[in-house]
Amino acid sequence: MKLSEEITCHALQLVEPDPEAVYTLEVAERLAHVPRRLIAVYYKHGLVSPVVDPACGGFYFNDEGIRALRRIEYLRMSCGINLVGVKMIFALMDEADRLRAEARFLRAR
Numbered sequence: 001m002k003l004s005e006e007i008t009c010h011a012l013q014l015v016e017p018d019p020e021a022v023y024t025l026e027v028a029e030r031l032a033h034v035p036r037r038l039i040a041v042y043y044k045h046g047l048v049s050p051v052v053d054p055a056c057g058g059f060y061f062n063d064e065g066i067r068a069l070r071r072i073e074y075l076r077m078s079c080g081i082n083l084v085g086v087k088m089i090f091a092l093m094d095e096a097d098r099l100r101a102e103a104r105f106l107r108a109r
Contacts, residue, residue: 022051023066025059032069039069045083047072047090 029036039059042048048068052060061069068090075081075089 019063022060022062025061028059028061028066028069031066032073034069034073038073042069042072042083045087047083047086 050059051062075086
């Protein structure tokens with residue numbers, strides 16, 4: 001394998017967060033590739049929620065929080081969507097999930 005192929009292979013690997021783990025702000029920053037300043041901005045806009053209240057000793061995120069950070073960054077950087085648009089997309093995704101669950105419930109009756 002050539003060195004360029006080796007680098008490409010390693011660059012494409014994403015780290016999937018452990019569903020049971022809780023990560024500090026520093027680890028979340030590395031896993032999601034999002035600077036801590038932006039994580040704080042996303043928190044203030046209600047786009048991501050830590051699993052522990054920041055007033056009680058810092059930001060801690062679970063796998064859902066890491067995935068949300070990755071989605072926000074993708075929408076902002078790849079699609080050019082601002083934070084208001086990201087918030088609207090997240091609300092629509094939540095509504096779609098709720099409607100799917102309701103439809104499954106009604107079909108099961």
